[in-house]
Amino acid sequence: MSQAVSAISIKGLTKDFAVTLRGVKLRAVDALNLEVAEGQVYGLLGPNGSGKSTTIKIILGLLEATVGDVRVFGVPSNKVEARRNVGYLPEAPYFYRYLSGRELVRFYARVCGVPSATLKARVDEVIAWVGLSGAADRRVGTYSKGMLQRIGLAQALVHDPKLIVLDEPTAGVDPVGSAEMCELILKLKQQGKTVLITSHLLAQIEDVCDRVAILDRGKLIVEGSVNELVGQRDRQALIVDPLPAADIEALKGWLAERGHALNSVEQPRARLDQLFLSKVSRPGRPGGASAGVGSNEVPLDDKPKA
């Protein structure tokens, strides 16, 4: 086969849930068609209850499609083989509380068949990569939300899958953490991975995704590349030093002579999240050599100051 196989191919997918005893059905996904090419970062957007998680669960074989054909790298999604090349971070992840972070990642690595010769190195590598080295030996039950998302990402990546499915990886994560999550996603893209991501933080989706699809009540409303969808080709913005009113008038005249119009004059503002990021300390740059999140542990003999 010379033709490239899509990482994810969804054809005519419909999913009904039986929600009452009288057999009333709820259509969570409605005649959905979607192709995610290999190497893309693909955003699945939509309001609450629009069927994003349901679609993802069908891709992972956790739910059975009512109608339709879903394939992952050409393999039907309900086959065990289809999950060989997939890593998955569920929404609001929750892991075995009684394991330490390292034990957890190790467990999943062994389930995925990571060879025992490389097991330890691989586990340490992904834990460092998500910036959790400092907390790897703590019980998962003691982790904060952001740390759960990180250990969840480590667990999803440990067997080096080609496709990574992230269901709201930034839910409940602070702006620093979610900016780092975005950096990690971009790094995955550089490594040639395919990433499917859902999120409500549209600004972030815009920054990382190549293409997006918007679902509403299970139906596909919009699909396309981010540049196509939101780029305004017929507009341009010039950012300049503050100009006196007279100069602005002169500029308008100059533009008018050339047949152009000055559409608006605005005061550009930094986005609040950019301000937040510049003011708040950023522990554990992902992929870096620092000890990472959770490394603000206090030595045992270090008494809190009164």
Next chain:
Amino acid sequence: MSVASVPFSLGRLGLIAGNTFLEAVRQKLFLFLLLLAIGLVASALFFREFNFGSSELKFIADFGFGALIFFGSALTIATTAQLFFSEIENRTALTLLAKPLWRAEFVFGKFLGVFAVIGVFCALTIGLMMALLYHREGQLMAQTPEAFEAGRLISYGDLLVVGLLQWLKFGVLTAIVLLIASFSNTNLFTVVTGFFVLVICHLQYLARDAWGNVDNALIGLVVQAMSLIFPNFQLFNLADEIGQGSGVDGDVALRVAGYGLAYIAVIGGLAVYSFRNREI
């Protein structure tokens, strides 16, 4: 592009079993089991004061097995349901089943994990009971040597065999509870139904004795079907034969073991079949 197939793996099955067992360990379940076993066996000590000679030994054994059967059954049902639903309710099953893993590996992994936990409980209880019996028998031998002219009365090998069979019976019960859990939505429903089935399994022989020879063909058929669908737990109870006549018959024990293993295989298979279609 072809993706290599994923063969059924005993290694992965073992991983799931190990993790299930570890959950029980880390939740300090074993501390509870140890205390329970000590409590059970120690309460048998109270009967020492009756001091009815060698029949006291038989009494201790009966008491011990009665307690093992009662608490072991309750523990099996509760532990199986708990360790299964902790995966579903905490949504850890979501992450796990999204891995290249067969659902059969999950179900049988859970089975083996729980079976090992129950095994620890059985070993503790029977071990302590045997130690107590041995100790008491030694005392009685010193007091009334004439009753022990033929050596020790208790066959400890038989005790072990009967204990193993009880463990296997709990295995059948584990498989039954897993089958219920595979389609049930709640822990509570699973536990209640589990107890209900347990009672049927223990009492079905009564129905057969009472109704099996009735002329009414329909009732006869229903009773026959019942006794085929539900395993007869009374078969596993060989404790009465300890210290009597020729003791436990090895052939009988083997046949009972085969009976138990067959039920585990069939019920476990049904649980896998039912769990395969479950929406997580």
